[in-house]
Amino acid sequence: MLTERQLFILQLLINDYIQTAEPVGSRTISKREDVTFSSATIRNELADLEEMGYIEKTHSSSGRVPSEKGYRFYVDNLLSPPVLSKYEVNNIQSLFAERMVEVEKVIQQSAGILSELTQYTSIILGPEVFETKLRQIQIIPLSKDTAVVILVADSGHVENRTMKIPPSVSMSDIEKVVNIMNERLKDVPLISLKSTMMKEMATVLKKHIENYNEVNTMLENLFLYTNAEKVYYGGKTNILTQPEFKDIDKVRLLLNTFEQDEVMYNVLRPEKNGIEVKIGQENDLEAMQNCSIVTADYFIEGKRMGSIALLGPTRMEYQRSMGILGFLANDLTRTLTDRYQSFKHW
Amino acid sequence: MLTERQLFILQLLINDYIQTAEPVGSRTISKREDVTFSSATIRNELADLEEMGYIEKTHSSSGRVPSEKGYRFYVDNLLSPPVLSKYEVNNIQSLFAERMVEVEKVIQQSAGILSELTQYTSIILGPEVFETKLRQIQIIPLSKDTAVVILVADSGHVENRTMKIPPSVSMSDIEKVVNIMNERLKDVPLISLKSTMMKEMATVLKKHIENYNEVNTMLENLFLYTNAEKVYYGGKTNILTQPEFKDIDKVRLLLNTFEQDEVMYNVLRPEKNGIEVKIGQENDLEAMQNCSIVTADYFIEGKRMGSIALLGPTRMEYQRSMGILGFLANDLTRTLTDRYQSFKHW
């Protein structure tokens, strides 16, 4: 168990390191006004903290640096509730004051503000197809054997795909199919579209359509890829300003990871509710060994819709980041729920 | 004027430097089998070439490095027509053998192959709205005051926008407008959609719609932003492997530029036809001072649709890059023209 003084020293050390990115020595700590005891005492305490694994030396006669265990302890026990500056609050709220119509634009802007306020990289997982429901489906022919299929969700999200039409399937068949789909599939969540379609429509289709089998495989192909939600970024290169990323290979690794949506998608899936912090090795991607990620969720009517996250070095300003992130997640939840209400009760 | 031997030496020097990225000395050149004269002779020639500005020294006793003027001369006069390896040709042609339906996918894949073959960063400007024409327009209501507008082009490109509907405009009004639009605006190029709409539809709308003014401003807002064509990337971080980009600040500058579509858009607009090479300072973006860009256009029925480009260090493999780029541009042109034909004569 840590003594009061050890807690205090650990906190000072981490705060200092977060600011300077330089190993912190006993003298540096002892020079602070609010420290009454001498550097020798601090040295003793530091030795204990090191033995317990909360801090490390970079070499045998260097100052101390927080270990991942140390950061974890710091985040879990030493953070006081964050206070946002007026500037930050204004900045975020002015975003939502604009009341943009398009969900995607709201999200893109949120990512921008987040990265600007924090100088880290912000990542937002768009609303999951999970909760959004089909409003309408349209098929528009392009040539004799191709057509565009357009799905519109109640959130305003539009999804489109081009497909080839087998020669054996006629236009009137397709029209029939679309009509049936609009009848049967309206308000079905996008995520379960495929399974619902297979169940609900099989019998009806068999009755009305000649080349049932061909139409069926066509439809199956169409919904083969349940589109993963989109990943939005803000300040993709902000993290390059951090001194821990002067190594170009690390940078390459990280930026490449950004390009792989599926990977990022998994990184952002939070395991618990609320604001979560993953420190260094805790997220097992090699590219993110020196990074921490703070994630928060946003909701619509209590249902989780997506996540917003900040990516920084392990030495990141946890308190501030968590504050800003939490605040923005809240506003996002409120705004989106409002929008959703207006759609639902219409 | 350059003598035969000077040409030869310049060529050897640039070839060598492109491979090694190290300054080339007289001894290195003299050791080649096909060089009969001594290093001293070469030193004299190098001094002349330097005086003429084709090569430079990095310091007073270093080997020589091509200057931008040197590269320019090399590209304009010293390149033999490129020969593609079987591997490269196969790689590109297998791409088009798949005959993907969606233009965007073809382009995305092209970017991927380009960057893989060259290890540079590839950039592709999507088909201009320029030539694609409106096939159909749809408005789908989302709530009592919002709706999604969907434009489908004959290329299969889908464009969508969410908009607010003023309370004074009724649904039936909107339906009328959409009908009129589909009648009057079909096959109008997307780029002139706005102007055509204003001209063609003004009188008709006035006749049929009550709140003409409100509808009009609504439509105007809708088409306010003529969407610039999309920019696609392949191997965004490839360029980071080049030794000239070990400086993190240069990297940041460049990657940030990538994020700004409008800027890239201008970079890629070629000035002349065919394959164009811009070397170093020739493209006046600060972020690209150490880069060269090779661009080529692709066409549909002789009309320029977009460009594809390779971005590398000034010390780039011009011959190979130009070869691959030209070949792919050709195949792209052929494929897209075929597709277009099938749409047109349908």
Added chain:
DNA sequence: GTTAGCACTCTAAGTGATTGAGTGCTAAAT
């Protein structure tokens, strides 16, 4: 339990000295 003091460690920065790749120039060879 705390602290002053001291020996010790290690990095970072600076200083020569050395090496080697390269040049330019001159005088001899072709």
Added chain:
DNA sequence: ATTTAGCACTCAATCACTTAGAGTGCTAAC
């Protein structure tokens, strides 16, 4: 009139060495 061998010279890069400074751990005194 070229070409080339030879030589003096330059400069970056590297290595060994020193020094300064920040930091530690330990011990003995407070």
